[in-house]
Amino acid sequence: MPMEEKVRSFLKSSFGDAIIREDNFREQQSFYIKPDALAPICEELLHDGELDVRFLSDITALDWLGHEEENNGRFEVIYNLYSLSHRYRFFLKVHLPANNPEIASLTHLWQGANWLEREVYDMMGIRFEGHPDLTKILTPDELEGYPLRKDFPLTYEVPQFSWNKDQPPEVIK
Amino acid sequence: MGLEEKIPDSIILTSLDKVVNWAHKRSMWPLGFGLACCAIEMMSTFASHFDLARYGMEVMRPSPRQADLMIVSGRVSMKMAPVIKTLYEQMPNPKWVIAMGACASCGGVFNNYAILQGVDRIIPVDIYVPGCPPRPEQLMDGILKLQEKIDKESVKDRHEEWGRKAV
Numbered sequence: 001m002p003m004e005e006k007v008r009s010f011l012k013s014s015f016g017d018a019i020i021r022e023d024n025f026r027e028q029q030s031f032y033i034k035p036d037a038l039a040p041i042c043e044e045l046l047h048d049g050e051l052d053v054r055f056l057s058d059i060t061a062l063d064w065l066g067h068e069e070e071n072n073g074r075f076e077v078i079y080n081l082y083s084l085s086h087r088y089r090f091f092l093k094v095h096l097p098a099n100n101p102e103i104a105s106l107t108h109l110w111q112g113a114n115w116l117e118r119e120v121y122d123m124m125g126i127r128f129e130g131h132p133d134l135t136k137i138l139t140p141d142e143l144e145g146y147p148l149r150k151d152f153p154l155t156y157e158v159p160q161f162s163w164n165k166d167q168p169p170e171v172i173k
Numbered sequence: 174m175g176l177e178e179k180i181p182d183s184i185i186l187t188s189l190d191k192v193v194n195w196a197h198k199r200s201m202w203p204l205g206f207g208l209a210c211c212a213i214e215m216m217s218t219f220a221s222h223f224d225l226a227r228y229g230m231e232v233m234r235p236s237p238r239q240a241d242l243m244i245v246s247g248r249v250s251m252k253m254a255p256v257i258k259t260l261y262e263q264m265p266n267p268k269w270v271i272a273m274g275a276c277a278s279c280g281g282v283f284n285n286y287a288i289l290q291g292v293d294r295i296i297p298v299d300i301y302v303p304g305c306p307p308r309p310e311q312l313m314d315g316i317l318k319l320q321e322k323i324d325k326e327s328v329k330d331r332h333e334e335w336g337r338k339a340v
Contacts, residue, residue, distance in 0.1 A: 139287070140251045143251070143286060147285075147287070152286075153286075155284045156280075156286050156290065157290050
């Protein structure tokens with residue numbers, strides 16, 4: 001049985017209610033799951049001897065501002081998982097609401113999740129419940145807001161041309 | 174004046190400015206650091222193909238205490254800005270700054286929260302070298318322009334600027 005089938009049947013049998021839908025784009029398999037089920041699913045995947053999904057490659061997030069309806073939530077957190085023994089990569093995706101987006105931390109399963117989650121928190125403002133030190137990791141301490149959110153201003157200063165060169169540079173808030 | 178005929182051959186009469194500026198501009202030691210892709214072009218400028226040693230500035234100094242010239246080669250991020258300022262303040266007088274490339278000069282294409290919109294917001298810049306990144310020839314042109322600029326400076330003005338008594 002190919003690894004994709006194995007993962008699917010494992011998820012369907014153990015966490016059938018938690019799977020919302022799945023997607024396959026150019027042989028990259030994604031499973032959309034309910035936020036509450038993330039930590040239990042990852043724990044099972046990690047400790048399941050046959051599947052052996054032991055490597056959390058990356059955590060990242062998307063902002064679906066203006067497309068909340070079709071995504072049932074503004075934020076999408078993406079977990080990039082890899083099974084070293086099977087050489088198989090797949091994605092777990094969860095959708096979170098615009099107000100107070102929060103999800104369980106995976107630091108108790110993977111130590112490497114610590115900085116990945118801090119980065120997602122710093123850039124997207126998604127809080128990870130149970131994280132030992134959820135503080136900024138990339139942006140300066142003075143910076144307010146979350147730069148990768150779609151409603152964060154794209155430009156920093158009004159560019160100065162000949163018609164506005166006498167005005168002091170204006171910072172966009 | 175006829176004075177030259179009376180003094181021995183081993184003595185040359187000149188002005189202090191000329192000698193001091195000649196020494197400054199022909200033995201300028203840049204601070205050895207790079208910030209982004211411009212640094213690659215800067216390294217190429219120092220390497221054998223372009224060979225900046227011809228202008229007496231082949232020694233990159235790892236310590237700001239021994240450097241006269243700061244080449245800001247690349248974008249300065251908001252987190253790097255205080256570091257750059259500290260390095261500049263640690264350099265002994267007289268010191269000069271070249272803003273190399275579009276990013277160091279004005280932020281370049283990075284008009285966003287992470288990048289300082291020109292290094293002249295935190296330190297005084299003598300020469301701006303445009304380009305993205307500038308070719309080694311452009312950097313060398315900037316350095317030659319800086320040498321011309323140093324030639325026009327005077328020891329007296331410099332000391333007055335620092336609030337010291339002129340020699």
